[in-house]
Amino acid sequence: MELPFTYKPGRRERHLRRRHENPLFHWPPQAVPPEALLAAQKADHEEMESFRERFRALVQRAVELPPDAGSEPVLELKAALERHYEQSFGLPESHAEERAAIRRLIGLIMQAVRRTAGADPLASRELAEEEEARQIHFRLLEQPLVADLLHPESPIGPEELAPAVLSASLDEVAAVLELFDTGECAELADQAVRLLEDRAACGLDVTAARQRLTLILAALGTDTPSRH
Secondary structure, three states: OOOOOOOOHHHHHHHHHHHHHOOOOOOOOOOOOHHHHHHHHHHHHHHHHHHHHHHHHHHHHHHHHHHHOHHHHHHHHHHHHHHHHHHHOOOOOOHHHHHHHHHHHHHHHHHHHHHOOOOHHHHHHHHHHHHHHHHHHHHHOOOOHHHHHHOOOOOOOOHHHHHHHHHHHHHHHHHHHHOOOOOHHHHHHHHHHHHHHHHHOOOOOOOOOHHHHHHHHHHHOOOOOOOO
């Protein structure tokens, strides 16, 4: 069934596209109902409009922040900017301009914070570590599966993690594995193996999905998962 998926969907529609006629999610494969797609597109669009309003208010808040504002309102503003940056990746359409503006504002805030820290070596090291962590986080968000998993209202339930990862691009899988600790990777590997064994027994060609499993096992430093 051909469905009218959009070119740059939001997180809800994006996950429906993952599931649509995907044998890793359901066997036999199931088509997404057209009404479910329309509802997801509508919800994604409404969320985008709300984001734009909140983003404008956030920029105005940054503009009106007095030069002598204390550390608390400055850090609250930075946290709000970081949340908006992350949430923008769950929206339909491109939001490159908003993200660039957010990065500039965060950069200005961090310049002020570093000036306040002065020559304190401990504070300087902590700020450098924070900046490195933020850059890694922002890089991982470029992968749609990561953005969808990290969203506070992720459309991907726990039972859908394995099929979502096994259906993803290799770059998405590598990024997701950076999020997980060893225990989480091991659990994902076990779920993936069970899923692929089941689908292979049904006669499905799981060659491409096994490539994703290989990446998961490599992250664990093994070629065979533990079985619980």
